[in-house]
Amino acid sequence: MCSQEGEGYRLLKEYANGFMVSQVLFAACELGVFELLAEALEPLDSAAVSSRLGSSPRGTELLLDTCVSLKLLQAAVRGGKAVYANTELASTYLVRGSPRSQRDMLLYSGRTAYVCWRHLAEAVREGRNQYPKAFGIPSEELFSAIYRSEDERLRFMEGLQDVWRLEGASVLAAFDLSPFPLICDLGGGSGALARACVSLYPGCRVIVFDIPGVVRMAKRHFSAWEDERISFHEGDFFKDPLPEADLYILARILHDWTDAKCCHLLQRLYRACRTGGGVLVIESLLDADGRGPLTTLLYSLNMLVQTEGRERTPAQYRALLAPAGFRDVQCRRTGGTYDAVLARK
Numbered sequence: 001m002c003s004q005e006g007e008g009y010r011l012l013k014e015y016a017n018g019f020m021v022s023q024v025l026f027a028a029c030e031l032g033v034f035e036l037l038a039e040a041l042e043p044l045d046s047a048a049v050s051s052r053l054g055s056s057p058r059g060t061e062l063l064l065d066t067c068v069s070l071k072l073l074q075a076a077v078r079g080g081k082a083v084y085a086n087t088e089l090a091s092t093y094l095v096r097g098s099p100r101s102q103r104d105m106l107l108y109s110g111r112t113a114y115v116c117w118r119h120l121a122e123a124v125r126e127g128r129n130q131y132p133k134a135f136g137i138p139s140e141e142l143f144s145a146i147y148r149s150e151d152e153r154l155r156f157m158e159g160l161q162d163v164w165r166l167e168g169a170s171v172l173a174a175f176d177l178s179p180f181p182l183i184c185d186l187g188g189g190s191g192a193l194a195r196a197c198v199s200l201y202p203g204c205r206v207i208v209f210d211i212p213g214v215v216r217m218a219k220r221h222f223s224a225w226e227d228e229r230i231s232f233h234e235g236d237f238f239k240d241p242l243p244e245a246d247l248y249i250l251a252r253i254l255h256d257w258t259d260a261k262c263c264h265l266l267q268r269l270y271r272a273c274r275t276g277g278g279v280l281v282i283e284s285l286l287d288a289d290g291r292g293p294l295t296t297l298l299y300s301l302n303m304l305v306q307t308e309g310r311e312r313t314p315a316q317y318r319a320l321l322a323p324a325g326f327r328d329v330q331c332r333r334t335g336g337t338y339d340a341v342l343a344r345k
């Protein structure tokens, strides 16, 4: 095999096996491997892990060794047996309760997104999301499908907040938001980004606007409402009056919807916005030619299998914002997963 063929074949196998790597991560999170090892007083052998998790000895040993190979666990030999402990990566990002934990997002990806991705070819053929095939439910009302049960709603809200613990401050610092004392986070979910906002701009107040079921859950299961600078407002941002504010945040909102629905929402928001105010769109930006970065392209396909929308280029966001009346559109890449677009009224 010539070296070019070898490289091509190696890449092909890496791509083809990518789903197995994801599943190892999802399964280990689902089973509670990382919590068990975090709570154990010393590294555990695979028999101890399988007996405490109630999992099969054979499956557990295979999973643990694969996690070692993926640098999620470390192994040492004691008394002739392998014993396992979390690596720094796992302790930081995979253990529930760690301040930087991404576990809930991984659980959501494994239980929901992955099931929709199973139908990617059909999604490409049909040009629509795959909730009907993946979960046997209609998806005309997008968020009725996404929130098809109370458990699903909670899982979605928990999953989505993980990234703001890591990237909330940097995305909100992409522009100086201190001139905007009253901020409305439209579709603000659990209030995780609102928390990052009041912590970075202590003088501001944030109204989190979301549909009633989400606001109810946010108050029951999350702690943003305990901060007196954060309040919650129930409503449908396509139909109900929007609270007046100096700045509207749309974080991961426009990527859910068609251009027509985005334009409708932006026009409503422009009318509600105070003069001199603005809108901050937080999304993962595609390159100008729409053919990168890879992560954003994958997120765009994720929007295809799960929503009505897509990720967009800076020019595509400008084309949505300008007809609504917004001017001075500025785009800033953060170097992280999400970028920021600020436009003024």
Ligand SMILES: C[S@@+](CC[C@H](N)C(=O)[O-])C[C@H]1O[C@@H](n2cnc3c(N)ncnc32)[C@H](O)[C@@H]1O
Pocket (backbone or CB within 6 Å): 143, 160, 161, 186, 187, 188, 189, 190, 193, 209, 210, 211, 214, 235, 236, 237, 238, 250, 251, 252, 253, 256
């Ligand atoms: C993809 S999530 C983004 C959540 C949050 N902004 C974030 O970045 O983590 C979309 C949010 O929009 C909310 N949403 C969807 N349709 C809505 C509507 N018609 N009115 C108000 N909120 C809505 C959802 O409940 C959800 O919280």
